[in-house]
Amino acid sequence: MEILSGGRENAIFKRNDTVVRPLNSYSSSIHLLLQHFEKQGIEGVPRFVAIDGDNEVVTFVEGQTVNYPLSGAAASDAAVKSAGKLLRCLHDASVGFIADASYKYQQWMLPVREPVEVMCHGDYAPYNVALVGNEVVGIFDFDTAHPAPRLWDLAYAIYCWAPFKTHVYDKLGELPDQIYRAKLFCDAYGMTKSQRQQLVATMIERLQALVDFMKQQATEGNTQFIANLADGHHLSYLADIDYLQQNGKQIIAGLME
Ligand SMILES: Nc1ncnc2c1ncn2[C@@H]1O[C@H](COP(=O)(O)OP(=O)(O)O)[C@@H](O)[C@H]1O
Ligand SMILES: [Mg+2]
Known part of the structure; x- marks a missing residue:
């Protein structure tokens, strides 16, 4: 697993073409929203894949990531x-x-x-x-x-x-x-x-x-x-x-x- 930076430190990982992130008390609501976007055929948002212990697994959105200062x-x-x-x-x-x-x-x-x-x-x-x-x-x-x-x-x-x-x-x-x-x-x-x-x-x-x-x-x-x-x-x-x-x-x- 590869650590992803740009958010919380040492908490978000890339595993193959998915992202593994910590679950929260509201995660199940977010998963319903992601499934709604999937049904609508919206591209460019993570798809909900699975729950794995205390983590959620969503698809990796391809592209370059950036941060401040913007350049x-x-x-x-x-x-x-x-x-x-x-x-x-x-x-x-x-x-x-x-x-x-x-x-x-x-x-x-x-x-x-x-x-x-x-x-x-x-x-x-x-x-x-x-x-x-x-x-x-x-x-x-x-x-x-x-x-x-x-x-x-x-x-x-x-x-x-x-x-x-x-x-x-x-x-x-x-x-x-x-x-x-x-x-x-x-x-x-x-x-x-x-x-x-x-x-x-x-x-x-x-x-x-x-x-x-x-x-x-x-x-x-x-x-x-x-x-x-x-x-x-x-x-x-x-x-x-x-x-x-x-x-x-x-x-x-x-x-x-
Ligand atoms: N689904 C995803 N697809 C691609 N990259 C992601 C995805 N989720 C997170 N990342 C990468 O991991 C970093 C941290 O994840 P993020 O979900 O933004 O964490 P936090 O909730 O701590 O802000 C992001 O800045 C991005 O680079
Ligand atoms: Mg973030």
């Missing part, structure tokens, strides 16, 4: 556009999943958010996609998937892809470059005017929810989040909230052009 293929216009298109495809394909109200009784890592429109991926960031050339062709790590409005997923995805991140390590370009990339994503997804108008406010709310979630998990003894807080990860999100508040009007104006 090369991940920083290309084509990557942002294809990421936006793939998210639209996943959201549309998930409508049939939430049409069956049983999702309400399933367990998810993140809270169900009304009005439920689609299944959100929950962490649709460059470090969770696979690229071939400059095109995003796949997405994995569905642990954070949960039922919510489309805009809730778009907010976090565009925050990560623009990226509206201020930390020197994560930052890419200046505000006009970030607005340009955000607009590419909005256009590729086919976001409405109303969604664009609400995007920055929703990003801020999504980031605050993330910081609250990290703190709550740490209080409950989750060692991963205790370490994240000790490393000051939440401070980056709070700085980015400030950045979005300061530049919100300019960002929205750019997205509406």
Whole structure:
């Protein structure tokens, strides 16, 4: 077995053409979602294969994986556009999943958010996609998937892809470059005017929810989040909230052009 990097350390492995990952209390809900995508014939998402002890086995999504700081293929216009298109495809394909109200009784890592429109991926960031050339062709790590409005997923995805991140390590370009990339994503997804108008406010709310979630998990003894807080990860999100508040009007104006 080969260790896969880019997520939790020493926890995710490649075995032949599959990936072996730790099970969580909500994994069975995620497996139903992956099986739904399979029935819909959606390409570029892992297929659920089996449960093996305390692990799940899913298929390996072929392609190059990337991380911050974004450069090369991940920083290309084509990557942002294809990421936006793939998210639209996943959201549309998930409508049939939430049409069956049983999702309400399933367990998810993140809270169900009304009005439920689609299944959100929950962490649709460059470090969770696979690229071939400059095109995003796949997405994995569905642990954070949960039922919510489309805009809730778009907010976090565009925050990560623009990226509206201020930390020197994560930052890419200046505000006009970030607005340009955000607009590419909005256009590729086919976001409405109303969604664009609400995007920055929703990003801020999504980031605050993330910081609250990290703190709550740490209080409950989750060692991963205790370490994240000790490393000051939440401070980056709070700085980015400030950045979005300061530049919100300019960002929205750019997205509406
Ligand atoms: N189904 C998959 N197909 C291809 N690569 C994967 C798949 N699942 C995980 N990986 C690789 O393993 C890394 C860590 O897995 P991930 O599921 O993202 O872990 P975590 O939940 O800790 O973020 C990813 O960044 C990616 O490189
Ligand atoms: Mg990941």
